[in-house]
Amino acid sequence: MYAVTGATGQLGRHVMADLVKTTPPASIIAAVRDPAKAAPLAAQGIQVREADYDRPETLEAAFQGVERLLLISSSAVGRRVTQHQAVIAAAKAAGVSVVLYTSLLHADRSAIGLAEEHRQTEAALRDSGLSVVLLRNGWYAENYLNGVSPAVTRGVLFGAAGDGRISTASRSDYAAAAAVALAGAETSGVYELAGDESWTLADLAEVISKAADKPVAYKDISEAAYREALIGAGLPEHVAEIVANADASAAKGALFDDSRTLSRLIGRPTITMTQMINAVLNG
Ligand SMILES: NC(=O)c1ccc[n+]([C@@H]2O[C@H](COP(=O)([O-])OP(=O)(O)OC[C@H]3O[C@@H](n4cnc5c(N)ncnc54)[C@H](OP(=O)(O)O)[C@@H]3O)[C@@H](O)[C@H]2O)c1
CATH class of the missing domain: 3.90.25.10 (UDP-galactose 4-epimerase, domain 1)
Structure with a gap:
């Protein structure tokens, strides 16, 4: 089973649209804050489960039976480390094998202020002992x-x-990469993704x-x-x-x-x- 958090967001919607092209909908879980927003996904046969980063009690149940989980980083800037830590703990408790995380381009050395929450999330993922694939997305066009x-x-x-x-790429291209990586077999790695x-x-x-x-x-x-x-x-x-x-x-x-990792992946x-x-x- 595959699960995608934030599946009703702008990036997440693209990921789901790509994923159903290669993967049976019944093996995909949309793990979302508001299940009502995911009605169009449910209509395609995708399982919809509530997964609110701010309500850790929803997370472990949402990840039951999941082998590969795509954690789409939260939009709640300033609260993201706590939210992502809750997701990581729940993924571990639920027995998820691989977590793929949408980080930021060159997060380990990026001077961008937003990189700090991604660095801390990457560290939490490393410390969790889970298998981790980092999808370090560049700036959206x-x-x-x-x-x-x-x-x-x-x-x-x-x-x-x-x-x-600046090496931007469209959300749809980053999403395509996430869908390929999620449906693929890699259990570790760091992808620096840019146009x-x-x-x-x-x-x-x-x-x-x-x-x-x-x-x-x-x-x-x-x-x-x-x-x-x-x-x-x-x-x-x-x-x-x-x-x-x-x-x-x-x-x-x-x-x-200029690695062109993104176009190679998609x-x-x-x-x-x-x-x-x-x-x-x-x-
Ligand atoms: N590289 C860049 O240029 C760039 C630019 C902007 C953002 N980002 C990052 O990439 C992520 C995805 O981008 P996007 O364009 O899809 O952003 P978005 O449309 O704002 O989507 C954010 C997603 O996070 C979900 N979310 C927020 N709080 C949550 C919570 N408490 N529990 C569960 N889910 C929660 C939202 O759920 P709902 O659907 O219920 O609202 C939504 O699905 C952003 O969240 C941000 O971390 C990157």
Whole structure:
């Protein structure tokens, strides 16, 4: 049996869609916070079980009979280590053989603030004695898509990543990799997952400009100024903090990877930023 936590999230939904292409639905468990949200999965014959990271009493029962568990990292930034520890303890108690965990690209040495919770989760997994596969996901390409239309309107793309190269991939590509790894036979390993292409924010401005057929220039500003600009644009403070910190870390190479591990794992090239920007602007 296979189980996927966070199966009703954005990444999780893609994982489930890929998994059912290769795996009988009756051998898949969607381990989710809110079973009502998983009705479309149940309709496909996938087992739905309640698994709330904040309610450890739900977790062990959810993982009964599971051999391979995909732990999709929680979105509750700041509470994730405790939540993930609860999942790991329950997986161990339920007799799960292999846990696959969606970590962050180069989590062991990443300067990105968000990496710390992933490092602590990886350590908890190591200490658990379970067999562990780390799927260290790079930045989602989608993180940049909300900024595309405002950049076209202003003619300026703001950021704080300098000339740091960024190797994004789409959620659907990371999900495809997770589905392949979950359905596969590997019982250990570390996958550094990122897009085939890397680009600077100046390159991104050029791609947007071409797709929109309007001039768009990149303007590099300080991390603090970018944070303030994001708050001014309506982002909650803690999100602005995370985004600006990621950009400043990207300036030092934290979001770069040219291993092409992701495209090898999924057996096809990753979707390009140009394709994604064109889809946003030109349908
Ligand atoms: N690499 C990147 O650029 C990047 C960007 C954003 C996030 N991430 C990480 O990747 C993860 C998946 O991304 P995503 O786009 O799928 O994010 P998402 O759509 O926000 O999904 C987060 C998932 O976590 C689940 N969750 C939150 N709290 C939970 C709890 N207490 N118990 C059980 N499940 C809980 C959510 O459940 P519900 O479906 O019930 O809401 C949802 O399924 C995120 O959670 C985050 O750790 C990475």
